[in-house]
Amino acid sequence: VPPKTPPSGEFALIARYFAPLSRGVPGAYDLTDDAAWIRAEPGLDWVVKTDAIVAGVHFLPDDPPDLVARKVLRVNLSDLASKGAIPRFYLLDAVLPKDIDESWIAGFAEGLGADQHEFDVKLIGGDTTSTPGALTLAVTALGQIASGCMLRRGTAQAGDDVYVSGTLGDAALGLLVLRGGLNRLSPAARDALISRYRLPQPRVSLGPALLGLARASMDVSDGLVADLGHICETSGLGAIVVEASVPLSPAAREALREHPALMSAVLTGGDDYEILFTLPPAGREKVAALAHRLNLPLTRIGAMQSGSGVKVMRADGSERALDSPGWQHF
Amino acid sequence: VPPKTPPSGEFALIARYFAPLSRGVPGAYDLTDDAAWIRAEPGLDWVVKTDAIVAGVHFLPDDPPDLVARKVLRVNLSDLASKGAIPRFYLLDAVLPKDIDESWIAGFAEGLGADQHEFDVKLIGGDTTSTPGALTLAVTALGQIASGCMLRRGTAQAGDDVYVSGTLGDAALGLLVLRGGLNRLSPAARDALISRYRLPQPRVSLGPALLGLARASMDVSDGLVADLGHICETSGLGAIVVEASVPLSPAAREALREHPALMSAVLTGGDDYEILFTLPPAGREKVAALAHRLNLPLTRIGAMQSGSGVKVMRADGSERALDSPGWQHF
Numbered sequence: 001v002p003p004k005t006p007p008s009g010e011f012a013l014i015a016r017y018f019a020p021l022s023r024g025v026p027g028a029y030d031l032t033d034d035a036a037w038i039r040a041e042p043g044l045d046w047v048v049k050t051d052a053i054v055a056g057v058h059f060l061p062d063d064p065p066d067l068v069a070r071k072v073l074r075v076n077l078s079d080l081a082s083k084g085a086i087p088r089f090y091l092l093d094a095v096l097p098k099d100i101d102e103s104w105i106a107g108f109a110e111g112l113g114a115d116q117h118e119f120d121v122k123l124i125g126g127d128t129t130s131t132p133g134a135l136t137l138a139v140t141a142l143g144q145i146a147s148g149c150m151l152r153r154g155t156a157q158a159g160d161d162v163y164v165s166g167t168l169g170d171a172a173l174g175l176l177v178l179r180g181g182l183n184r185l186s187p188a189a190r191d192a193l194i195s196r197y198r199l200p201q202p203r204v205s206l207g208p209a210l211l212g213l214a215r216a217s218m219d220v221s222d223g224l225v226a227d228l229g230h231i232c233e234t235s236g237l238g239a240i241v242v243e244a245s246v247p248l249s250p251a252a253r254e255a256l257r258e259h260p261a262l263m264s265a266v267l268t269g270g271d272d273y274e275i276l277f278t279l280p281p282a283g284r285e286k287v288a289a290l291a292h293r294l295n296l297p298l299t300r301i302g303a304m305q306s307g308s309g310v311k312v313m314r315a316d317g318s319e320r321a322l323d324s325p326g327w328q329h330f
Numbered sequence: 331v332p333p334k335t336p337p338s339g340e341f342a343l344i345a346r347y348f349a350p351l352s353r354g355v356p357g358a359y360d361l362t363d364d365a366a367w368i369r370a371e372p373g374l375d376w377v378v379k380t381d382a383i384v385a386g387v388h389f390l391p392d393d394p395p396d397l398v399a400r401k402v403l404r405v406n407l408s409d410l411a412s413k414g415a416i417p418r419f420y421l422l423d424a425v426l427p428k429d430i431d432e433s434w435i436a437g438f439a440e441g442l443g444a445d446q447h448e449f450d451v452k453l454i455g456g457d458t459t460s461t462p463g464a465l466t467l468a469v470t471a472l473g474q475i476a477s478g479c480m481l482r483r484g485t486a487q488a489g490d491d492v493y494v495s496g497t498l499g500d501a502a503l504g505l506l507v508l509r510g511g512l513n514r515l516s517p518a519a520r521d522a523l524i525s526r527y528r529l530p531q532p533r534v535s536l537g538p539a540l541l542g543l544a545r546a547s548m549d550v551s552d553g554l555v556a557d558l559g560h561i562c563e564t565s566g567l568g569a570i571v572v573e574a575s576v577p578l579s580p581a582a583r584e585a586l587r588e589h590p591a592l593m594s595a596v597l598t599g600g601d602d603y604e605i606l607f608t609l610p611p612a613g614r615e616k617v618a619a620l621a622h623r624l625n626l627p628l629t630r631i632g633a634m635q636s637g638s639g640v641k642v643m644r645a646d647g648s649e650r651a652l653d654s655p656g657w658q659h660f
Contacts, residue, residue: 032564034483035379048455049365050421050423132463133464133466138425138457234362
């Protein structure tokens with residue numbers, strides 16, 4: 001029989017830190033029941049997604065707990081957004097070292113609360129358990145979308161333009177900074193890159209606005225080349241990316257001026273959490289209007305074509321050789 | 331930028347072992363997309379639940395992988411069943427040590443497949459990631475139920491009978507056997523207890539049959555006394571349990587003949603995955619008929635009463651003192 005601890009522990013933590021995050025959801029019962037119910041609404045599908053993050057793999061063990069919370073929530077919201085869904089609820093598995101500080105949990109819950117407010121989502125269930133290993137967090141997110149309308153990866157067509165939101169490469173460069181690299185960058189640029197690594201900005205307004213406009217869509221989490229590769233593979237196509245058109249932040253431009261070779265990291269580095277989507281060239285004006293309305297850059301970076309694989313064309317017309325298309329775990 | 335491995339790894343594993351588990355679900359797209367959709371059906375709610383298990387905490391690192399798979403799935407199905415829901419889908423976060431054998435993953439997926447067949451559920455999404463720590467698995471399960479009918483913990487009333495399905499304590503005693511205890515038990519008894527620890531039997535037929543019959547319901551996972559305590563607390567009541575009425579398997583009876591003090595482990599040990607439910611005494615005949623129809627013991631073990639807390643009454647009329655009501659992680 002496992003060792004016992006006082007009954008104050010686990011349930012007190014849930015009541016104190018997590019139950020308040022479920023307030024106002026009729027089916028969540030303050031997280032005091034075994035499960036929650038969510039009601040179906042006619043004409044809407046639920047879009048479901050789960051993603052886990054692990055200390056030492058997806059975040060640094062000494063990252064502030066509120067940022068870790070927001071990261072695990074946001075990577076899931078980013079996926080829902082890229083599918084065109086409006087985020088509504090999430091469940092959380094918090095797998096925590098036995099000796100964790102209550103202050104860590106308090107900070108973590110504070111981060112969740114801040115993002116619940118920002119993104120209008122609520123916690124409806126979860127599990128809190130101990131581990132002898134690395135702190136691990138899994139979120140399952142649920143969003144709503146008009147029935148049958150979920151945006152997909154496998155529906156691009158040859159000749160589609162390829163667009164991406166925001167800027168690419170900041171998170172990968174931010175991780176380099178955190179690991180002691182890019183020393184000659186200005187402090188402002190270093191801070192900007194680090195914050196993009198630590199705190200993704202899921203494009204929750206953009207995703208639902210792409211319904212009826214985009215043909216294929218996904219978020220960039222494994223790196224541009226890898227993720228565009230996923231669209232290619234599932235659509236049975238290839239793609240070409242014009243390197244000079246890849247959108248870069250001022251901080252990334254500064255880093256690339258110092259170290260031009262880092263362009264590979266920008267193209268393959270991952271953790272961007274921008275939306276990558278395709279649509280026929282006839283939609284260009286609509287995309288421009290949408291970018292204006294959302295005040296968010298939507299940049300045409302290439303095109304889908306027959307064949308397979310992603311080709312990145314450099315300014316001199318040559319094709320960039322890439323060692324590895326992106327991050328994989330095994 | 332994180333280290334790279336060949337693109338064959340993660341996605342090949344998903345395609346080979348996990349995608350087949352999603353076949354036949356239109357919204358799952360062979361797990362090649364970022365998310366899945368599930369359609370709402372008018373008049374039905376979705377019941378959602380997540381539970382994580384960790385090597386060295388919830389299972390032993392050398393447990394057979396197919397049994398580990400079935401365990402993480404079944405603990406979630408047990409929760410859905412106790413809420414009256416019919417299990418339909420699940421998502422899986424597989425957080426695996428980097429050096430894991432592919433044969434482990436193959437065995438794990440085989441176990442999932444066997445249980446999908448047995449319980450008529452399908453995988454619709456997940457995440458596969460590496461960890462420097464303990465192998466961790468999180469399942470989020472989705473079941474369906476008539477709108478507004480989810481069975482709850484907090485709805486027991488004073489005077490309700492308290493029932494439990496199956497037998498209690500086998501898993502806790504099985505863990506003792508695995509840890510080298512109970513040496514004088516017969517091999518058959520030892521095997522029976524171990525298999526109850528390793529492979530819960532979620533009462534998926536019982537749960538939905540309790541709709542309209544049970545007032546409160548939950549599954550016994552933290553131990554009888556702790557879980558009945560949860561019903562008490564959320565219902566604002568107390569409960570009394572008649573120790574002599576607690577249902578025991580032949581193997582547990584054999585163990586208790588040798589070591590009567592193990593009755594505490596039976597009452598508080600956890601991992602039973604039986605359903606604990608309450609209803610007014612007027613329903614006794616219906617419960618008996620249900621037990622007969624399902625060929626599953628449903629045993630009246632006590633009653634809800636005003637007050638608070640769970641009292642266990644021994645055969646001599648005294649109250650059993652319990653050190654700790656059940657398992658907690660912190």
